Amino acid sequence: MSASCALQHFCDIHGPQILLCTEERTYIHDLNDNDNEGLKAFYSQYIKSEHPQGKVECKSCTLSSDGTLVSTVDLSTHMLYISSSSTPNQELFKNIRNACVRSLNIEKSTENGQPVLFGDDENGFCLSLVFSCKDFHARGSQRLYSLCYLCNDKYHLISLMRFISECMRQVIYWLQHDADETYEEEGRIKVNTNLNETIPTYIFRPPPHTPSQRMLSDIVHDSKLIYRIHALFVWILRTSHSAINESLFDALPTEEQTTKQERKDICENEHLTKHRTRAIVEILPSILTTNKQNYFSTSIYASIDSDYQNENDFDDDDYDSLEYQFSSYGNKALQLFKEFIIKLNDIKHLQHILYNWIIGNQLIIKYTNRLDNKEFIRAFASVFRLFLPDGCCHLIETTNPIASCTANLVLFDTDLITTNEIEINHDTNSIIITIIVDSIDDHIREAKLETLPLLKSKIIVSTYVKMIIEALNDNSLDDEAFEAIITQHKIKYLNKAKLYFQLGRCQIASTLSLSERQQMNILNVNNPNDLLLIRFWQKGLSQSYKTQIRMLKQDDNQQQQQQKTSKLK
């Protein structure tokens, strides 16, 4: 698929010959591997293929006598360019050979300096420009050369046709300029006369009787010509790639991704200033890291993954850890949660827990864990985390009965408390769940809702909770589908939260002046309880989004102000 450039010559004896061909390939730069075997193997092919093969005998068919190959690496575009007189890539050789014969022999351009584009799907397409260089020793005092740009994509070549031919012309002008200079020097002899000392006198030499074969490097009087042509070819190839740029637009990262990124930035700053305590484990958003990790670990590049992680300056188990992320537990977490529902054995209780959780009330999970196996409770907590957007979730794992009130998910390990009767300090809205884990096989032996609702009938069920329970009951869903469905709904409600936030910034539509009914209309929700959720979920919006909205609103206000003043005038 790569393009290549070639310089060809019509030899008086041998006909069309390839002098130099510059081809490109992808290059993966390797900072660690100093002894790059792969690259060496690649290079060695060129050394092998470069048989002198009698070309030494025919100078005209040679560009450089010392058998030099030139290679250039462009790190910014991951490309490697290599120039040689013959390539080990057979298909390319065939195409260049074909282009060489055609451009020098068969194809006829309309006039000098006009390129011809020719080709077919089989042999690739070629833009060729034929030119001649003056050479005192050549038959007819000039030699015929051609430059070719080869490429497999027809339309790619056509779209760049004008541009490439302009570049080629510049290369040709330079060569011709140098050849002219040599010709001038060789074709005339400076004579020392006394007639005029300021203006030298020349005598033109008759051309030699028998034309001799000469290398192009002699003709242009540049022993390092191969470097120059290589450099110019690389220049043509590189500029042809960068000539047309496409501007593609993706959406910005989702709110969850952004909040995660923002936290990471804060983390980085904190990390620089103070050493972080290990007691509090902040959990971080699932989607981004999860997918990236998944992406790497499911692919064959697991080793990159580990390297990548080690490169992080953070403490691994703090930031970016896989703990509490649903997708890292997957089916296990889902099954665990289903088990929990069975043990809870009361749909109303489940609704109560979920509802309070998604509208931002604190959830305290007391658990017994005789095996000291955190995996279990983390998997369980990851399901809860999945239900809330990343920015809304703040989790601590603690053994301290006086829990932080900033966290809305508290994992309280009761085993480490000597007396089980110590009550956790919690506010009135907190929901407390107690889980007793089977000491043998990580199954939930008992699950109980401690803070029972006052009246069972008063248990509120929002649309989102309904959806969650429905998804949990659907046995056909695997963990991936479950996650995708929850994610989809989260996006939906986050968008509503965005709208709610926007309304809050606008005086005319400020949430204070709208009735609940009106708000529900705007937000397109039917259940008044969803409003609570949306209000809370504003917390899940990223700082950058909020700033952007504020900025836009400010600009809008200014504009309106200006309009008003201009109207008044």
Add this chain to the structure above:
Amino acid sequence: MSSFLNRVFGKNLQLSSKKNTPTTNTSSSSSSSLLPLVPLDLPQWIPPDLNRDHIRLLVFSDSDDVGLELIFDSKTLRIISSSDNENLTNKQSIAINTRTSLSQVPGSNRTTKPPMGPSSSSVNRPRPAITRFTHRGKIYELMKASNDIRNYADYIFGTMPLVFKGTGMKIHTSKSPLQIMMSRVFVIKLPDRPDTVVNTSITSEPETVTINPFSPFGSSPSNRSSNSNVSVASSTISSIDLLGEDLTNQRFGRLYRRWLKCANRSMKKNQKQPGRRFRRCIGVAFIITFQQNELSKYKHFEEFFCTHAPLIENHFHKIMTAAEVNINERNAIAAALLDKLFSFKDDLYTLYTRPRLVSPAWYILTQEHLTMSKRRALAQQLCSIIDLFTTPKYGDFLNCVLSAILSYQLSWLSTVSPSLVKTKQQVLFKAKADYVNSLQSFLQYSPLWGQLIDLFSAYGSPLYICRTVLVGSDSSLLIRLLYLLSFFIRPSYLIYKIPNTILSDTNDEQNRTYKKNRLYMKELIDNSTQIQDIEPYSPVHSIHWDDNDDDDDDNEQNLEDDIDILSNDTSPNHDSSSNHDNHITIYNESQNFYQLTYTTSDDIESQSVDEHDISQLLDTLILHIEQMIIAGDQEKNQLSEKPDKKTSLTLQSPIKSVIPSTPIKTLMSLSLFEPSNLGHESIEINNDYHLDLALSLISSVTSSYSSDFILQAIETTNINDIRHSIISQHTYDISENGGSFLNGEQIDTSITILINLDDISVNLYSSKHNDIARRQECTTLIKPLIKHAHLAQQFLPADFALLNMEDSLQEIYFLALAILKYMKANNRTLCSHESVSSFGDSSSIASHTSGDTDDQRSMGTNNTVTELPTQTLINSMLSNDSSHTIQIDHNSELVQNILRKFQLQRSDYMFLENILRVLEREQKQMIG
């Protein structure tokens, strides 16, 4: 205040029903929408100039037995007007003479005639001989061939006709006269038959061209739908699970699509033609000439030509087909070609000069230097247009329009899939994909090519393409809707970075000096280093090198071939040429021996760690792709038989060394040569339709249909004409000889969304259902989108509405992802007792529903179906569904479950179907 709000909400509540009388608010907004549409400072449309008379067509035939002949030259052929016609009706017998007159053009018999310069014998005659002939009641006048024919023949065929054996394309340009020429040479697929066999009914009629009775060896119509090349490519890819993309990890989505296209294309190698006794080539060329003083016009056209080559070639292809079909019938060919030439001229003229929607909404919004106030003004425009089309008069019209567009024009999908990279460049709500440019160089796709895919929404496999046509009698409404839709059609845009290519120190052509660059180059060379420790490569596969004797022989033979060429021997050697055919195919098979082995090794990957996130992923992608290429090659290798002994022929340089000497090679590493460092700045050019397909293929309001434009508005009252041209275009698109997308990829389905503003309807036309239109139903998924615009009109700044519309588009995207996962999860359980048809294979559009109230259905029964009669019967019996190869039954349990689980309506599912298909293909998640 509260009364105002109540009014607002009163309206808002009944948005869906649209029965409410317009409030003062809406009426004012709708009137404001009728203000001048483009208050932004945008360039106005300046029509370019193209003289259709300066397009010339030449057709040559070159065969082994007859030699080169001129078949057609538009310069010397003309139709005589009907008034002259009457005088000449008696002279019909002259028609027989055309053959001789054609074969006597200068240069046609090049073996016997000595080469002549442009000033040939015809100068002596003041009046060129004129021949008249009649075909189908029309009289044609043929003048003596012009004397430049010889040169053109050389350009088209090269100086040695018949040396070249395949199908080729060439472009020549010239400065005096200013002209550009595109030519094609192709081998006739039809067997050579005497003229008598050719039935006169096979003429240039485009409808009959689709049935080609003369290509029994060609691919049969049944083969076409199952494109084997594509399946090979996709199976290779799916086995690797290219990017392992997950839910939100859509970063390479669009790029991946581009890569997939590249892969398909590169694996598509031309099949070897079956052996023929006689080879006959046709060379067709069109030449566009400009006056010598029209240099700027010429440059403009040349640039246009370079970017629009795929479209122009498509039109050119029609001429080629006409030439091929009629090649054996002398009288018909002139008439047919003249006819095709006229339509070609018109097509080219239309493509070049039709007024464009100079600045599509999406284009303006993605400009990096757009000020906030401008953006808001634009958002207000869009909102007011939405408001205008949601007044009660229009009902659900806008919903249907957007449903249709967003369901089939899928370029918006990748613009709402979240990026993972924190990009430097942000345009309000979008992140510019930085990785594209760095990937462009190794993927080698043309950005124009990517644009065409986006614009025609050609993501599917098998391929479907989509166009949108607005019709109506009120141009002000048309332009508004067009403008709104241009917000939802989201291709990429191009930025040309033309560096200053001049290498000399001055621009002075006479006294060029190269001091600066010479110094720069010297510095580079001095700093170059030798790459050490490279051992000559010893091939592991020695298969190629064990037949040294043969090599010698063959190389000598090849040397002779070269000498043949040198000595201008015009009598071709049949044996050697057939040999060549063999070799070419063998090369293709055996190239894998030269693929490097190191790229497959995993250790490189694991060690290549970069600090930057993006380059790391880039590397990974590169490796993925390389591996795919190699895997593909290996697969090919396993299939290929043991290489022929003669394989190595001509692979080496034909000059054979007598004594193989030890190579003394040094490999030098040179730094990048960047002349731009010497102070030349590159110029950025963008925003011009003739350079950017995305700006070019959305036409403004015009009066006729053109198949080149993916979005066009036609001001007309005669809808039937438009409908007819749409249907015939569909027929052409999927015909055997007809439309192919880009590099010969066959179009499986061609879809046109016809939006009629007069009777407020949205109909979908598909080549699958021929003439039957499907009425687009409104969907619940689009409703929030429209609602946001209303909110903006009421109390949010308009640019908030833009943000929110993007969010609701993204919701659709995530919904589709969730449904995909759901289907995947469910299929696993379902497939044990119920074979659910594969989801991804179907390319057909959403199938017909019970709610079809279209009056066009009666046309379906008597349409001209070129397939088997039984197929027609089934088609008409089973309504439209039968034409789908595989489809998910809309009543199936799975679909019903989806509708229930995701609280969707049927129309919603149909809306999502296409999106799901594309996403599914991208994600390579096997369903079924």
